[in-house]
Amino acid sequence: MGALVTSRAEEVPTLPVIGDERIGVLLLNLGGPETLEDVQPFLFNLFADPDIIRLPRLFRFLQKPLAQFISVVRAPKSKEGYASIGGGSPLRQITDAQAEELRKALWAKNVPAKVYVGMRYWHPFTEEAILQIKRDKITKLVVLPLYPQFSISTSGSSLRLLESLFREDEYLMNMQHTVIPSWYQRGGYIKAMADLIEKELQKFDCPEEVMIFFSAHGVPLAYVEEAGDPYKAEMEECIDLIMEELENRRITNAYTLAYQSRVGPVEWLKPYTDETIIELGQKGFKSLLAVPISFVSEHIETLEEIDVEYKELALKSGIQKWGRVPALGCEPTFIADLADAVIESLPYVGAMAVSNLEARQSLVPLGSVEELLAAYDSQRRELPPPVIVWEWGWTKSAETWNGRAAMLAVLVLLVLEVTTGEGFLHQWGILPLFR
Ligand SMILES: C=CC1=C(C)c2cc3[nH]c(cc4nc(cc5[nH]c(cc1n2)c(C)c5CCC(=O)O)C(CCC(=O)O)=C4C)c(C)c3C=C
Numbered sequence: 001m002g003a004l005v006t007s008r009a010e011e012v013p014t015l016p017v018i019g020d021e022r023i024g025v026l027l028l029n030l031g032g033p034e035t036l037e038d039v040q041p042f043l044f045n046l047f048a049d050p051d052i053i054r055l056p057r058l059f060r061f062l063q064k065p066l067a068q069f070i071s072v073v074r075a076p077k078s079k080e081g082y083a084s085i086g087g088g089s090p091l092r093q094i095t096d097a098q099a100e101e102l103r104k105a106l107w108a109k110n111v112p113a114k115v116y117v118g119m120r121y122w123h124p125f126t127e128e129a130i131l132q133i134k135r136d137k138i139t140k141l142v143v144l145p146l147y148p149q150f151s152i153s154t155s156g157s158s159l160r161l162l163e164s165l166f167r168e169d170e171y172l173m174n175m176q177h178t179v180i181p182s183w184y185q186r187g188g189y190i191k192a193m194a195d196l197i198e199k200e201l202q203k204f205d206c207p208e209e210v211m212i213f214f215s216a217h218g219v220p221l222a223y224v225e226e227a228g229d230p231y232k233a234e235m236e237e238c239i240d241l242i243m244e245e246l247e248n249r250r251i252t253n254a255y256t257l258a259y260q261s262r263v264g265p266v267e268w269l270k271p272y273t274d275e276t277i278i279e280l281g282q283k284g285f286k287s288l289l290a291v292p293i294s295f296v297s298e299h300i301e302t303l304e305e306i307d308v309e310y311k312e313l314a315l316k317s318g319i320q321k322w323g324r325v326p327a328l329g330c331e332p333t334f335i336a337d338l339a340d341a342v343i344e345s346l347p348y349v350g351a352m353a354v355s356n357l358e359a360r361q362s363l364v365p366l367g368s369v370e371e372l373l374a375a376y377d378s379q380r381r382e383l384p385p386p387v388i389v390w391e392w393g394w395t396k397s398a399e400t401w402n403g404r405a406a407m408l409a410v411l412v413l414l415v416l417e418v419t420t421g422e423g424f425l426h427q428w429g430i431l432p433l434f435r
């Protein structure tokens with residue numbers, strides 16, 4: 001259920017109607033498997049997303065079979081990871097708690113709003129949250145992705161899904177709404193991050209000698225260089241702002257940014273976290289403080305990848321003292337800032353009423369996300385034509401048989417790829433995702 005999120009339902013006051021208005025906030029997030037049985041279907045949902053695996057247009061019909069194949073092959077390794085952090089992702093629980101704290105902060109600031117959670121790949125799905133929003137007859141909606149920096153693969157994917165849901169539904173089309181596409185530059189968020197870093201630095205014997213190691217989730221390089229994803233630029237600006245805030249507190253440590261969690265053999269944003277850790281060890285750094293920067297909840301990549309894998313690598317590479325800044329979670333300065341972001345965006349929701357035509361065309365009043373997504377789509381159209389072109393018959397039955405022949409050919413190609421290690425899917429960087 002994408003319902004009003006609360007730990008104890010009876011404590012939630014009934015949503016007052018101000019005039020005719022009912023305000024809602026929709027938090028968008030990735031979602032994670034709650035049990036080990038959820039892992040494979042969760043992975044299927046993730047890989048079936050064309051914003052995660054970008055196939056050329058002619059091969060889109062392969063998206064789901066490919067997602068099925070990759071998810072089945074990858075599931076055992078992923079399950080091991082989830083088993084090691086307690087048998088499932090903590091993401092739903094943390095996001096629900098953030099939603100409840102945000103609701104309280106909004107009510108405390110005299111903005112009585114309902115807060116909904118819509119996950120992209122697992123429960124509560126975005127579609128469920130939208131159903132609940134309609135049931136509650138929300139009239140003004142603020143859409144807030146829980147990713148500080150925008151990426152096509154995260155906020156972009158969720159917004160694309162929302163846009164398609166909005167287009168199909170008369171009620172949603174007419175609902176006033178606005179989106180906060182990214183918020184990495186907000187003062188409260190920057191301050192909250194700096195507070196956490198400052199606190200963790202104090203746990204080292206010589207805090208001023210610690211290398212502050214920002215580890216962001218990576219994306220394939222082509223997203224940034226070909227599709228125009230602003231993720232890297234926003235990430236770099238975000239880190240500059242945090243370091244400025246620390247400098248104002250006379251904390252002038254060395255710092256660096258690297259990208260973690262790459263999947264498959266295509267080039268991802270560099271430098272890579274693992275390679276950077278080894279280099280820092282070689283350069284003689286002895287103390288590292290890891291700062292997860294692209295996500296505001298603990299999840300498998302903080303709890304397993306950073307806390308276990310990267311720590312082990314660091315210790316092997318000559319680092320003697322390793323620390324890690326916790327994810328923001330329900331940190332009060334951060335939640336208060338999210339509440340302010342929502343409140344500041346409310347006039348834009350009103351503005352949508354003035355130009356409802358715009359509201360019908362785009363989720364975003366200023367058009368920024370629509371422009372980003374449009375740029376991304378035009379990149380997709382410009383991809384070179386695939387080598388195989390199916391140009392057989394035009395009758396219905398011929399098309400059916402062509403489809404079957406194509407599927408058979410694809411299966412043969414898959415078997416050949418797996419056995420020889422070469423082929424189209426390797427060239428597109430897809431097949432090695434299986435491992
Ligand atoms: C800002 C954060 C994230 C970006 C950008 C991102 C891009 C991205 N991710 C994959 C593949 C996988 N991601 C997986 C889990 C996962 N991803 C993020 C965040 C970002 N992903 C989080 C927080 C999580 C963990 C959720 C949880 O359960 O705690 C997984 C599944 C885990 C695994 O098997 O390793 C995959 C696979 C790609 C390909 C991509 C960019 C194209």
Ligand SMILES: [Fe+2]
């Ligand atoms: Fe991911």
Ligand SMILES: [Fe+2]
Binds near residue numbers: 217261301
């Ligand atoms: Fe990942």
